[in-house]
Amino acid sequence: MKALQFSAYGGPEVLTVGDAPEPHAGPGQVRVQVRAAGLNPLDWKLRAGYLSQGAPLEGPGRTGFEAAGVVDEVGEGVTGTAIGDDVFGLGNATHAELAVLDAWAAKPASVDWAVAAGAGVAVETAIRGLDLLGVGRGSTVLVDGGAGGVGAVAVQIAVSRGATVVASAGEANQGYLTEIGALPVLYGEGLAERVRAVAPQGLDAVLDVAGKTPPTTLASMVADPAQALTIAQFDLGDSGIRLTTGGEIDRAAALAEGARLLQSNDLVVKVQTFPLERAREAVEISESGHVRGKLVLLP
Template structure:
């Protein structure tokens, strides 16, 4: 099969399109013919060597995948060949075929590139808002509301009945407003700006950027137990939650699928790329300021 691969750590220049043996579904897994694979910043951190590990052969980048099941592993109930699903690839998704360890049905109304781009960001948004118990009547602050996780978290917060305030740059204010949030600038002076909108502060807060806002978020909530970050790994010293994944991801992913089917959740697709263009896609991701998802379409 054709796949994007790397055999050494480095920047996007280490990526190439290669022919690899097809992977096969093991127990508890399914294999899909990949129609869309969303890119995430963690991908280039992994192939850049920032996450550690060693290379013993070609690796395929990518975690998000959506496609058609063409192989079902042992002990997998409730799924059959021909089903359309989206989920977490166990060994890379930028390829013609990928094995999934966790998946959910793809709603027929959801384009491949949207479902394929909402795996990591969707599951992360659900997991973090559950952790800080966001519900109806809450005031929720999302720091980094125009980013991949942030824009999903805004939509989820609004769906749950929360008043959402979202930080963003000036160019994204209208976009964040269109998602149902009240936009405000990020950076120094955040506490004062948020209190102008919500004089009593907020009930819960999510940091998606990891740029030192957690202390301000705790001040605004008055409760570090209702502050969560996905990017500031020292925030636990302040009493805030640091959530980086792991555990059972299926329920959150199925919730994303249900919200997609209802039309209450989506993600803008900032660009689509072929396998041969994957390095360019990751360069765009590294440059930042992407509104929505960059998606590779392995089948053109």
């Protein structure tokens, strides 16, 4: 099968499309014929060696943590899913013609393959953050970085739950934030003051998905610093805000919630698609940090 891979850590130039061994579904897993696979910042951080802790690369490296496709192999213990089902979800090495998923949900027939492929990581991450913060009806939450892949999904899910959402982004994306139901503010210096201007009642929670605002600033916008949560910053000092890296929620249940919202059009995921052979171009866009919605590869 064809797969995106790299034989050394480095920039986008180390990526190639070549032959790779076919994976197989283990216990509790399914294998899919990939129709589309999402691209995330974690992919280029993996390729650049940021996650290696200094260890050398052993064998070809593979990227991809989400995909949508048709189930063609079902692992031991899997129930409720059969060969031929259309699904989307989370796995590893998904930038390929075949991929194994560890968590998945049925893809609604009305949802495009690329949209479903770009939804998995963003939906799981957004729901995890919102759940850990207790965001629901009557809450007022800031999504710091609301125009990106995870941020735009978090905004829409929070709105669907009945929350008032303030979201930050650059000048070019202020209209987009309004379109998806948020009160838009510019990110950068002075963010706290701009948030207070549009939400004078104060915030119940802050979800940082961009990693650009200092932790002390995020903490200052809520009464309890623990009601500020980041997915993008690791050096939090003594700010008191929390970091989430995964594992705290039922991923399959989160994906099922995302599927329902996609089907009802309460969640819209904007995507840019690229054939697998143009993956370098997509990665360069991802690394630029100026992405609206999700980047998706088509094998």
